[in-house]
Amino acid sequence: MPVIRQVVFLYLKIASLIRSSLQSLWRAQLPRIAFLVLSTxxxxxxxxxxxxRHHNEQFKDVEDALWWALITVTTTGYGDKFPITGWGRVVTGILIFTEMGLVSVFTATIASALTERRLKEAKGLGKITAVGHIAICGWNPNADNLIGKLTEVGHTEDIVLVNTLSEETVQDVILRHPDxxxxxxxxxxSMESTLRQANVGDATAVIILADVVGGDQEKADERTILGTLSVKSINREVMVCAQLLSxxxxxxxxxxxxxxxxxTGDYTGYLLAxxxxxxxxxxVIKDLLTxxxxxxxxxxxxxxxxxxxxxxxLLLHFRRSQVTPVAIISQNRGMSMEDMLTDDFSFIDQFIKRKFSEAGKEALFHVGGGIQVQVNPPDDYVIEPDDRAVVITLEKENQP
Structure with missing residues (x-):
């Protein structure tokens, strides 16, 4: 299924690219120029x-004439057909020079239209025609981490940034995330026209960040709410994930x-992705953390x-009480004063030990202790005496 999903999205991406290119060419009046080339x-x-036709056996019908015109206009020059009359050669010369100019205009128009489209996209002025993309609205320090997490969790479709960053800053972001x-x-x-330009109606999801770039930080939540209303007014079915400060x-x-x-917090990027x-x-995460x-x-x-x-x-034991163990915490006891100063050691050791014991501090001295956490231990992990379990349980239930 993941392979099929990637193929489908690749097809949609190619179709979107072709559609946007054709739209750019249409706006550049390319069909009219193409019609002029063909009709000439x-x-x-x-x-x-x-x-x-009455002087040259090479021109017997319309098919022969159109074939000769195509070869002549494209400067292929097979040489299988050519005019032999004076007026035929004059018309051929006029046709060649006319079509040279028209074909030059045709190719220049294509190059200009596609170049203009790329320049507009780089400046954030282009119309997004992608389907199945994720739109990230706004910008703050969590955005870079968010883009990286989207890549890590397997998102392969377009990521559309909607914000007021400069062109240079956006290019830096693109360079930092080559994948x-x-x-x-x-x-x-927060404006519907901008969101339509980003084609959020055909997006898989829209992530609205607490925007600290587009204006006053105190009004970031207000822009988040307005942005959510605008997205939902375009398509109520699109998934909207929003970050709040308050x-x-x-x-x-x-x-x-x-x-x-x-x-907002340390794991904002991961949670939004x-x-x-x-x-x-x-x-699920919220359910476990509240x-x-x-x-x-x-x-x-x-x-x-x-x-x-x-x-x-251990798992089978806890599941009988509707409790699920998910991790093991091991407490290394370390080396205490009792371990370091034994009864059969020197007189000085005995003296030090007695003084700590009189002060009541023997149990407070540990060296080399620590905590080790193993999430989702293997089934054959052997439980140690100092191990404790981290479990998912109902709040009102007693400790297992």
Missing amino acids: MIVGGLVVLGIE ASIRFVRGDF KDNEPHLQRAGVDDIIF SSACSPGLTQ TDRGNVLKQVNIPKELVGRKFLD
Whole structure:
């Protein structure tokens, strides 16, 4: 299925590229120039046919005339057909010089139209025709990380940036992410016209960042809410993931129709990327990290009868209570004063040990301790005496 999905999106990407190129050529009046080239070639061929058909066996019908005109106009020059009358040669000369000029204009128009299109896209002025892309609206320090995470989670379609960054800054972003297909639309993402230019109606998802570039940081949440309303007015079915700075604005964003809300933090980039590419994953994370949704992560003691047994036995034991272990935390005890100063050591060691014991500080001295965490341990992992389990359990349930 992933291969089929990539083939489908590759086909859509090529079709989108062809469509946008044809639109650029149409706006450049290329069809009119092409019609002029073709009609001149046909008229020239028919005129030569009328002149040569009674004097030249090479021109017997319209097919011969059109074939000769095509070969002459394209300067292929097979030499299988050529006029032998004076007027036929005069018309041929006129046709060659006329078509040379027209064909030059034709090719120049194609080059100019495609070059103009590329320049507009680089400046963020082009119309996006991509389908199945992800639009990232706004910009802040999390955006670079977000683009990288989108690539890591397997997003292969276009990423369309919608913001007010300079052309040079956007080019730097593109260079930092060579594996991502990045397009750019310059403008205010809270305006519907800008979003239509980014073709958000055909996007897979729209990610709206807390924009600290497009204006006052205190109004970033306001722009996020306006941007969500604009996206939903274009297509209510498109997935919208938004970043908020203040939790007080969450009700307003929900009323705007947002699908997922991420608050600013260390894992903002990962959560936004996951929300866009794997809908529902952030809800699972939120469910585990908050105490008001039922399931929580807890660190619990491991029953003594399971010490020395395998992790699979621990899993089966906890599942009988609707509890799921997901990690093992190992506490290395380290070396205490008791370990360093033994009873059969020197008189000085005995003296030091007695002084620590009198001060009540013996249990506080440890060397080389530490915590090791193993997420999703293998089934044959052997439980150690100092191990504790991290489990998913219901908040109201007692510790296993």
